[in-house]
Amino acid sequence: MKRAYLDNASTTPVRNEVIKVMLKTLKNSFGNPSSVQHSYGREARSIIEESRIKIAKNINAYPSEIIFTSGGTEANYIVLKYSIINLNIHNIITSPLEHESILKTVLEFVNRDIVNLELVRIQEKGVIDLNHLEMILKRNYSKKKLVSLMYANNEIGNLLDIDKVGFLCKRYNAYFHSDTIQVIGNYSFNMEKSPFDFATASAHKFYGPKGIGFIFIRKKVMKKIKLFLIRKGSHEFGFRSGTENIYGIAGMSEALRLSCDNFQNYKKKIRNLKTYCISELKKIIPSIIFNGLSDSMDQSLPNILNFFFPKKDHLFYFHLDLMGIAISKGSSCHSNNLKEISHVIKEITKDKFLLKKVTPVRISFGIFNEKKDINMLIDALKKIKN
Structure with missing residues (x-):
């Protein structure tokens, strides 16, 4: 049976070139990178540091600004925890459209009375209200605060005006973290010119392996952070103890390159x-x-398309899957419950009654897709619709 994979925002296929690099590393570089007393350990350490240098070069950052993690969720958690404890953050400002790794972590600290949470208002079509953001920042001018807003929404693809947000954060003395997990590796990035203090990435969103990601922490902020996440060990400049995932790091570096x-x-x-998919969907x-x-071709990620299918089912x-089509309703982190509509779609849909009559659909394209995949999807949707 022919198959069409159109769920690349959840995860992407691993490139063959990346697999080759990982297999070579697994086979030939088995040393512990902290065992620098012998050549096996030094070789493994060299792979990690060379990968760090390559990743930094590709996003125009310093190697010392790159911290390896197990992926995007852990990266977001580390940023929030370190910010609260090391930077004395009292207020976190975010939006109701963020990934659950942000929202649930922040709520954890709120419930423990460690920080206050303020949510930025959402305008029509899921656009962040930057005037409201400025109002919140201005009201909390004297407090230590962190703004955490994703660069591109993982469900509806909306792009944030990061330059405007960065300007506001600088003006009102706030740190700026952005979940850039859908963007890094899929968009050209220049960290030196970006407004971020923190940015997070995950390799499996750009044709690399799962279980590996990284945090960008600007050098001037890095100096203020001293508390280890795991207190034993000195891995990753002391930010994240534990033996590094060498073959994952090497694979991520190659995927980003x-x-x-x-x-x-x-x-x-x-x-x-x-463009072709939008045109074909409008026909049926x-x-x-x-x-x-x-x-929108200019205000959203080119690889994400989200719409309502006019039938509740x-x-x-599963019907699509049986016809060889792989898509999702949204974030893979909460898609196990097929009856539950994502918090993002609920938040941006004014007509709640509409949600009882439609099925939300997220299509996400990748570099291995072709028009024939879209044709398969359209033919399958026609059958379900009729």
Whole structure:
């Protein structure tokens, strides 16, 4: 049976070149990178540090600003915890559209009376109200605060005006963290010119392995952070103890290099796929409702398209799967319950009655997709619709 994988925002296939690098590392570099007394350990340490240098070069950062983690969720958690404890953060400002790794972690600290939480208002189509953000920052001017807003929403693809947010954070003396997990590796990045104090990334979003990611922490902020997440050991400059995932780090470095070398070609290809998919969807669903700004080519990620299918069916995704189509309703972190609509879609949908009549659909394209995959999806949707 032919199959079409259209869930790349959840995870991407691993490139063959990346697999080769990982296999080579697994086979030949088994030493403990902390055992620098012998050549096996030094070779492993060399792979880690060379990968750190390559990753830093590809996003225009310093190697010392890159901290390896087990992925995006842990990276977000570390940023929040270190900020609260080391930077004396009293207020965290975020939005109701953030990934659960942000929202649930913040609520954990709020429930322990460690920080106060303020949520930025959401405008139509899921746009962050930057005037409201400024009002919150101004009201809390004298307090230590962290703004945590994702660069690109993982469900509806909306892009944040990071320069405006960065300007406001600098003006009102706030730290700026951005969940850039859907962006790093898929967009060109220049950390030196970016407004972030913290940014997080995950390799499996850009054709690398699962279980590995990193945090960017700006050098001037890094100096203020001294508390270890795990108190024993001195791995990752003391930020994250535990023997490093050498083959994962090597694979992530190679995946990022390959993505950076081909950004423009991939971006053009994926934009064309999205344009074609929008056109075909409108033919079979004339009154189609796109969620957020996902149908905008300039205000959303080119690889994400989110819409309402005009039929309520909790088995909708299984029907597609049986026809060889892999898509999702949104974030993979809360998609186990097929009857539950994501917090993002609930938040941006004014007509709550509408949610009882439709099925939310997120399509996410990748570099290995072709128009034939979209044609398969459209044919399958026609069958379900009829």
